[in-house]
Every structure is written in structure tokens, then in C-alpha cells.
Amino acid sequence: MALLILGLFVFTSCQPQRRADLIILNGPEIETLDPQVLTGQADGRVSGALFEGLSRFDAVTGRGVPGWAERWDVSPNGRSYTFHLRTNATFSTGEPITADDFVWSWRHAADPLTAADYSGFFFYVKGGRELVTGASTNFASLGIRARDRHTVEVDLTNPTPFFIDLCAMRIMAVVPRWTIEKYGDQWVRADPLPCSGAFQLMSWRPNDRIRVRKNPRYWDAATVQLERVDFLSGDSPTTSLNLLLTGEVDVLIERNLIPLELNDVLLKRPDFHTFSYLGTYFIRFNVTRKPFDDVRVRKAISLVLDKRRIVERITRLGERPASALTPPGTGGYNPPPGLGDNASSATNATDYAAARAVNIVEAKRLLAQAGYPDGTGFPSFTYMFNAGGGGGSRTHEQIGVEFQSMLREHLVLQMELRPVEWKTYLSEMSLLNYDIIRGSWIGDYQDPTTFLDCFLGDSGNNRTGWRNPTYDGLLDQAAATPDPKKRFELLRQAETLLTLDEVPIIPVYNYTGLYAFDPQRVGGIHTNLTDEHPIWAMYRKR
Amino acid sequence: MNYFLRRLLFMLPLTLVIVTLAFFLVRVAPGGPFDRERKPASPAVERALAEKYHLDESLISQYLRFLGLKWERTPGGSLRRAPGGLVAGDLGLSLKYRNHTVTDIILQGLPVSLTLGFLAFGFALAMGLPLGFYTAVRRGHWGDWIGSLFALLVICIPGFVIGPLLILGFALKAGWFPVGLWGAPLQAVLPMVALGLYFGGRVTRLTREGMTQALQSEYIRTARAKGASELQVLLKHALPTAVMPVVSYSGPMLADLLTGSFVVENIFQIPGIGVFMVNSSLSRDYTMVVGLVMLYAVLLLVLNLLVDLAYSLLDPRVRYE
Numbered sequence: 001m002a003l004l005i006l007g008l009f010v011f012t013s014c015q016p017q018r019r020a021d022l023i024i025l026n027g028p029e030i031e032t033l034d035p036q037v038l039t040g041q042a043d044g045r046v047s048g049a050l051f052e053g054l055s056r057f058d059a060v061t062g063r064g065v066p067g068w069a070e071r072w073d074v075s076p077n078g079r080s081y082t083f084h085l086r087t088n089a090t091f092s093t094g095e096p097i098t099a100d101d102f103v104w105s106w107r108h109a110a111d112p113l114t115a116a117d118y119s120g121f122f123f124y125v126k127g128g129r130e131l132v133t134g135a136s137t138n139f140a141s142l143g144i145r146a147r148d149r150h151t152v153e154v155d156l157t158n159p160t161p162f163f164i165d166l167c168a169m170r171i172m173a174v175v176p177r178w179t180i181e182k183y184g185d186q187w188v189r190a191d192p193l194p195c196s197g198a199f200q201l202m203s204w205r206p207n208d209r210i211r212v213r214k215n216p217r218y219w220d221a222a223t224v225q226l227e228r229v230d231f232l233s234g235d236s237p238t239t240s241l242n243l244l245l246t247g248e249v250d251v252l253i254e255r256n257l258i259p260l261e262l263n264d265v266l267l268k269r270p271d272f273h274t275f276s277y278l279g280t281y282f283i284r285f286n287v288t289r290k291p292f293d294d295v296r297v298r299k300a301i302s303l304v305l306d307k308r309r310i311v312e313r314i315t316r317l318g319e320r321p322a323s324a325l326t327p328p329g330t331g332g333y334n335p336p337p338g339l340g341d342n343a344s345s346a347t348n349a350t351d352y353a354a355a356r357a358v359n360i361v362e363a364k365r366l367l368a369q370a371g372y373p374d375g376t377g378f379p380s381f382t383y384m385f386n387a388g389g390g391g392g393s394r395t396h397e398q399i400g401v402e403f404q405s406m407l408r409e410h411l412v413l414q415m416e417l418r419p420v421e422w423k424t425y426l427s428e429m430s431l432l433n434y435d436i437i438r439g440s441w442i443g444d445y446q447d448p449t450t451f452l453d454c455f456l457g458d459s460g461n462n463r464t465g466w467r468n469p470t471y472d473g474l475l476d477q478a479a480a481t482p483d484p485k486k487r488f489e490l491l492r493q494a495e496t497l498l499t500l501d502e503v504p505i506i507p508v509y510n511y512t513g514l515y516a517f518d519p520q521r522v523g524g525i526h527t528n529l530t531d532e533h534p535i536w537a538m539y540r541k542r
Numbered sequence: 543m544n545y546f547l548r549r550l551l552f553m554l555p556l557t558l559v560i561v562t563l564a565f566f567l568v569r570v571a572p573g574g575p576f577d578r579e580r581k582p583a584s585p586a587v588e589r590a591l592a593e594k595y596h597l598d599e600s601l602i603s604q605y606l607r608f609l610g611l612k613w614e615r616t617p618g619g620s621l622r623r624a625p626g627g628l629v630a631g632d633l634g635l636s637l638k639y640r641n642h643t644v645t646d647i648i649l650q651g652l653p654v655s656l657t658l659g660f661l662a663f664g665f666a667l668a669m670g671l672p673l674g675f676y677t678a679v680r681r682g683h684w685g686d687w688i689g690s691l692f693a694l695l696v697i698c699i700p701g702f703v704i705g706p707l708l709i710l711g712f713a714l715k716a717g718w719f720p721v722g723l724w725g726a727p728l729q730a731v732l733p734m735v736a737l738g739l740y741f742g743g744r745v746t747r748l749t750r751e752g753m754t755q756a757l758q759s760e761y762i763r764t765a766r767a768k769g770a771s772e773l774q775v776l777l778k779h780a781l782p783t784a785v786m787p788v789v790s791y792s793g794p795m796l797a798d799l800l801t802g803s804f805v806v807e808n809i810f811q812i813p814g815i816g817v818f819m820v821n822s823s824l825s826r827d828y829t830m831v832v833g834l835v836m837l838y839a840v841l842l843l844v845l846n847l848l849v850d851l852a853y854s855l856l857d858p859r860v861r862y863e
Contacts, residue, residue: 032640039578112586115594120583134586185594188641206639206647208724208813232723234811242709242721243811423573423826430577440579460581 020211020230021540022522023249025240025257029207029233033188035170036109036116041442041531044170045253046210046231049199049535051173054083054102054152055164059537062528063446064164068097068174068196068219069152078159078482083152091194092215097174099146105175107131107139118171121444124163126155159482162331162447169444173197198224198536207233218536225524225539244271244516250540251517251525253533255317258514260395263316270519275527277513278330278443280322280451283403283506286434288465291379296370298503301436303340303363304410305403306356311509314398322507324499325455330529331446332484336492338499338507360410367411375412381435384428387419396438399508429463439463439505446529448491449475455498455505466504471497546847553843557836561628564835565605568828575637575826595637608634608832633833638825644833648815652837654724655802655814658733662799663792665738666745671788673742674749678784679776681754693746696739705736705809722811733810737803741795745788752784759783782856789856793849797842801834 027042035051038044048057056067069083089097108114110122110131122128126143130136143155156163166172176194180187193201198220199212210231214224232249234240237259243249252258255277258266266272283305285292292298307321320327323338323345338344340359346352364374372378383403385396400417407413415436420428428434441461443450452475453459457467471494478490499507513531524538574597582588592598596607606612610627626632633644670693677689696704712732713721720729756762757780765779802816815834822830854860 029639031638034641037640039580112584112590115582115587115591117578117580117582117587117591119587123583132587133584186641205813206642206650207817208650232811236808236811238706239722239809239811242714243723246714246721248720248723421824423571423577423824426577426579427573430581 018228020228021226022228022251022535022538023230023232024251024253024535025234025243025249026210026231027233027254027257028235030210030231033201033204034185035173035175036105036114038170039117041254042233045533045535046212047170047173048197049212049229050193050195050197050201051170051175052197053105053167053169053173054085055167056536057168057530057532057534059524059532059534060526060528062530062532064166064168067168068102069167072164078161079156081154081156081163082147083154085150085152086219087150089219090217091176091196092200092217093176093192093194094217095176095178095194097196098149099152100149101174101177102152103144103146104177106144106172107142108175108177108180109171110142111139116171118169118444121166121169121171124156124158124160124166126157129157158479161484161487162445165445165447198534199229202228209233212535220536224536226535229535229538241266250522251515251538253515255512255514258516260316266516267317272514272516273527274317275513275531276320276327276329276529277511277531278327278446278450278529279440279511280325280327281319281399281438281440281508281511282322282325283508284429284434284437284439284464285504285506286432286436286465287504288432289435291370291372292381292435294370295502296366297372299339300363300367300370300411301407301413302503302506303359303366304406305340305506305508306406307340307344307508308352310399310402314395314402315509315512317512317514319509319512322510324495325441325505325507326448326451326495327443327510327529330443330448330451333448333488333491335448336496336500339503363411375414378413380414380416382416382418383436383438384418384420384425384434385438386422386425399438430460432463432465440511442511443530448488448495449478452491452494452498464504466502468497468502471502546851549847549850553840553847556843557839560839561832561836562605564832565608565828566601568823568826568831569601569604571823571826573826575828577826595635608829633836634829636822636827636830638822638827638830644829647818647830648833648837651802651813651815651818654812655807655816656800658730658737658806658812658814659796659799659802661730661734662738662741663796665734666741666795666799667788669738669742670745671749671785674746674788675753675776675781675784677746678750678753678757689746690750693743693750696743697747701736701740701803701805702809704739705732705806708732708736709809722809724810724812729810733806733812736809737799737806741799744791744795748787748791749784752787753780756780756784786853786857789852790849792852793845794842796845797838800841801838 026045030043030046031040032038032043033047035047038047052067054067054069055064058065068085068089070086072081072083074081085099091097109116110119110128112132112134119132122132127141131142145153147153174196179190179194183190195201195215198215198218200215202211202213204210211228213228214226218224237257240252240257241259244252267274285298287293311319311321321344323341324335326333326335328334343352343355343359346355383400385400387397397419404415404417407415429437441451441454454461455466456475457472474490474494478487481487481490517525521541522538523541525533576591582591596604603612607624608627610629612624613621614624616622626634636642636644636647639647673689673693677686680686709721709732713719719732723729762775762780765775802814802819804816804820807814807816818830819834822834
């Protein structure tokens, strides 16, 4: 028996002998390493270290900068790009990377049979929408061509100012064709795995750690200082904190890995860093259900929600109360004023109280106008949110409780809380099987359309039942507008419709990101809106 | 021997029933493995995803495929058995961890959970048997009260309280042990204690009960009357019967310990399969749930059989026909 235990122990403890140069606690175990089908942020961090496309994310700004393409030309109408590849480009295993590899990679990612959730990015490329939706199977119609061995030409549907950012996305990376043709869906398990990023895969133990080492054939290998990097999986915030404090890990890369109960203490430490994050917490109305089909009811409920109280009492990371869906400063865009904005923008307590009072009076008036004076005759309804499971915090529940008491206090409405687990929450939301439900959205790139596209009438991410032809029209018009100023103006009009006039959603606050590392020991991690922290830029100070 | 053979044979249909129930129950829950906050780019993508994992087929067809009894037409038109399936020993790909098969994940995680489980089992016995023995012999004295109170406490305080307390005291404050992770012997100590304490408490209680009862029975009086020494009475005559409840408890206890603990593995960030037990059902990882349920069922059945076997060896009155 003793021998058995000893044997098992030896067997399970065959760990990498040397400590990696950098150990990153990466969050929950990743679902896949395949850059084309991955969806999670944790997956993206590892896969982003292994695969790269025409551009890559800048460590400071999080915007697209030259990757395998050393430069590009844009046609005057903004609809055609010519990318010039680096001539010495190879995969980590030595095979050359050519323009044809890019063409093949993009076609493969856009193929619905690859089942890539994010293939919507190809809608921006000419012919992409037809391929991704299955309307066409002619892959030659996708607007990407190899002019010669080192030149890639791309045609876009519309002038897309953030196209270079898109090219740095995981799904646009160049992948090894011959490996995929040989192993199919499981190609990332090939050994050795041909990588196009700054690192290559060494080992992968599920639920434990992924180890990568520097790819000497990477075009920018001279800049890469880390030889070996470990990505640990784990999703218990307290454990993560313990591991960081005892030096077992160097970086906690995700906000969910930090125990929010300790915010007040942790935020004062030099190793905890907060930043504005491209995400918004909001509340959805089911506009197909009475009485939420009445815009006056939606506005009344929206007006009494005290957003400032929520960020100050519950989330406490310095979040900004949101009046619009798009966070301010997204790619230079400033969202229009939203409902109840007077309160959000108040600078002192007196102004704030006054603005709140005005909003509440207006809310009562609207509710009475809709036929429910002081809440009389208002049917009972529920607020649904996801709760429980996997060490998560209780933020959604706490917000629900505050929301409930605000409605009771100011509008005499009885709202029931309905916590459900994650998958039930998603399924009920998609089926429009709710009255009011919490929501959130994290932007993919620094442009307002990453948020506004969600509420297009036929968007699968809409999930409110709200459909407005004017809104859809404005977004279409904006997409075809090359002038950035005019384009933003159209988007502002659309967003005004969404969050001031029609209110199918209540924006609550813009996210604040948080991560932790000791700046005395680790460098090269910068704050940016999209939370992109390329591993190639990280280094150890001692 | 015949009896055990029959029990062994009976395990097969029983496991199948359990696995079948798991297969259908997990699919009744709302939502599916590929439901996410963000919808796939198009319905065509969604369809392709479902097709890849055969989630577009009828439940019966999926079930047959899972068993490996599904026959389908090849592109050439001939009939063949769909590859994989239970009959081929293939549990399929995990629907959440899409680059790993269920077997792959179990093979990586189970040894870790087994090691921790055996360690905790050893700890529970090493703590529970002597303590139970001692409290029974010192029944009604201070030693009994303190020992029994301790046993009661560790039963009542859940692992998610004990684990962090151990970390706080012995890892963060004293610095004797690491706060988590797996690989070095020192890293196994705190999780072993955190996992084993509860069972140690149960074993203490069971041993104490058994011992107290044994000490009051006729044959002990006879042994004493025959002039056996007190030590002989306690160890040779009372103890073997006293541990019977512990033995029967050992089966389910081992099954519990060996399949990993969600709480302890989570607190110490140990790469076992306990975490998968919980997370797979939350993420609707159908194949994984079914695989793990099967593993748990087989372990439980085998261990119970071993317990019955141990019974017949320990107690001469027990005979299986």
C-alpha cells in the first residue's frame, strides 16, 4: 500500500524541473488552443503567444501594429489593403510562411464547417458574410489573394478603420495548413506543434499548467526576453492571491482571480493595477413582454436605478457609471448622453442628490402615464441573473438586491430576484424567457461597433426582442461612410436611439480591469482598453 | 467465491443503468455545451458545431453512438458501425476541453486524486482508529470528552473552512508548507489533512461506538473471566469486532476520497479530477459527466465488493454463499 502511494506520487509529480522565467496564473482551464475556434480570454492569452497574423497587438496601446506583415498600403477608398510579408518568415518548425498560408488560413477560419464562433470578423472582408453564413461555398470569393509569395491583398466590404486591429485577432492568425490537413480538429495536439507566434508549445497538462518556450524563428525573437513561460490554470481567487503573495506565481492576469472582498486593501498595494476596460455591465428588458413593451415603463425603471451607488457600494474598483453602452474613449469615440445622465455627470453630492430627485420625479410621471400610478396594477415580474458555480463573486446578486430595493422604494414595484446557474441563464436569455435580466458585453476591438452591432435586429447577441429599422439603417450607413467624423456621428445617433429614446437596455457601469504583479520584478505589462497583454513584451527585472 | 463472481457479473448491468441515467439526465438540463454569452457568427456555424459533436441527432441516436452501437452509411453507401463508443472503450472528446478526450483528462487527473485520496484515507485511519479506541477505553473521562469533541468538530466544520484555516496557519503564518499546487511531497501535506480530517472524525466516532459495544458484550466478559490480560481483551477480542463499522464505511469513504474533492482541489489548486466532477455538469460537458459518473459508479461498486470480502475475512460469523 505504502509502495503504491509512493509510486503514484512519483508518477504525478513529474513536474517540469526548472521554474519558468515567468509564471502567469491564467484563470480557468482553457478550452482549446486552436486560435480559430477559441472563445475564452484565457484561451486567447496562451494561443496568442503561439500564433500570430499579419499584425500583432501593441503591448502599450493594445492596437494592431506590424506582425508577419512588415508594412501595408491602403487604397484611397479604404477598401483595399496590400500587406507586405517579411521575407524570412517561418513557422517554429522551420516551414516557410507565405502569402498562400494566409489565404488558406483565412479561408479555413471563415468556413462554417470549422465552426469558429468568431468568424463574424470575416464579415468585414469581401465575400466573408456569404461564406460564414453558408450562402456561398466558393472560397475563392473571399477577398484575400496572394499576389506573390510575400504579398497579400485584401478587399473589404466597407472602409473599416479598425481593420488592422482585427488582423491581430487570434482567428486571423496564420496556421500550419499541413498539420491541420493531417490531424483535423485536433491539430493543436500535434507534436511538435508548428507555431507562428513568439513562443512554441512544450507541454500541456489539463487543469494544471501549460509550458511554452521561446520560438527562435519568430521574426522579433531578439525582443523576446523570456525563455520559458508557464500558464497555470485555476479559478479560486483566494488561492490565486496566496500563490501571488508567496511568489509561486508572478502575474495574476484576470480580475476574476482577485478576491473582490479585499478590494479596499489590495487596491492600495503597489502590485495591484486597475485600468479602464472595454466592457459594459447592463440590464436587458424583454421588450416582447408586457409591460416592458412600453418604452415609458422601461424609461421609468431605468431612471430610478442609482448607478453611482452600485459602483461605490458593490463593485468598488473605481468603475464609471455608464449612461451609454459604449465606454467613453473607445477608438476616439465619445458616446452620446443617455437617460439619467445628469446624475452620472454630477460632480458633487448636492448636484447628485438634486439630479436623482429630478430623475425619480420623472420616473414616477412616466410610470403613471403608462397606466401604473405609484405602481398600482403593475404585474409582478422577475429579475434574472447568474449566480453560483466556480468560485465566482456575488456581484450580480448584490446588484439585483440593490435594484430591487430601488424599485420598491421609488416606484412601489415588486420585483422578484431569480438567480440561476450560468447555462440556464444563457439559455433563458436566448429564448427570451425572462422579464428583466442582467447582461454584459466585452468589446473585441477599439471601435463602437463592437458594442452597437449587438443590438442589430438580427444579431444573435441582441436577446431583448428589440428591433429597430432606423437603428439598423444608421449602422449600415455608418459602415459605408469613409469619413471617420461623419461615421462616428451616425453611430452616436444610433446609440442615442438605443440608450436615450428606446431603452431596451439600461447601461449600468463600464468595467474596470484589475491585475496583479510586482512591478519591481516584472516589466512589460501595460494597461490598455482591450486588456491585451502580449507575452512577448513581458520580462523579468530580477 | 461463487457469490463474488455473481456480484461481479451483476455490476455490469448496474453500471450500464447508472450511465444511461446520467446520459439522459445531463441532457435534460437547460442550455448546452456550446451556449455562450456571445452567439456564434451565424446559424451555419452553430449547426456545424452541433454536427461535429452529433448534438443535432436524436437522443436515441446519440445514445446508440455513445454505446458504440450506431450503424451509419459511409459516403460510399455501405453500412458500418460508427467509430468509437463505449464498446470500443472510447468515452469521446470532452465537449468543453475540446482538445482532450474524456479518457485523456481522467488519466491525467485521476492519479493525482488517487494519491491524495489514499493519503487522506491513511490519515483518516491513522487519526480515527487510535483516537476512537482511546476515547472508548477512557469512556466518561476527560480524555474521552476532549477526543470526542475534537472528532465532532472536524465532522461539523466543512472543508472550505478547514482548508483556508490550515493555509493561514501553516503556510502563510508559519511558512512550513506551500499554499497550494501539486508536485512536491510538502505540497501534499495540507490537502491530505484538509481532506482527511472529516473522515478521521467519522472513523473516530465509528471506532468508539464499535469498541463501546464490543466491550459490553458477553464474549468480552467471558474472555475476562478466563483471565485474559486487559491488553489482550482490548486488542485481540474487542478490536476486530469494533472495527467492523469502520470497514463497511471504508468502501464509500474510499470512493469519495479517490474521486477527488472539488473543495480541497480547488482550495489548493490541485490538478485532480474533483474539480471536473462539479464543473463538467455546470458547463454541460455531456461526455465528461457521463465518463466521470461511470468512473465513480465502478469505483463505488468495486470498493463495496472489497468491503464485503474484508467482512468475511474479519468476522468468522460472516459467510457468503
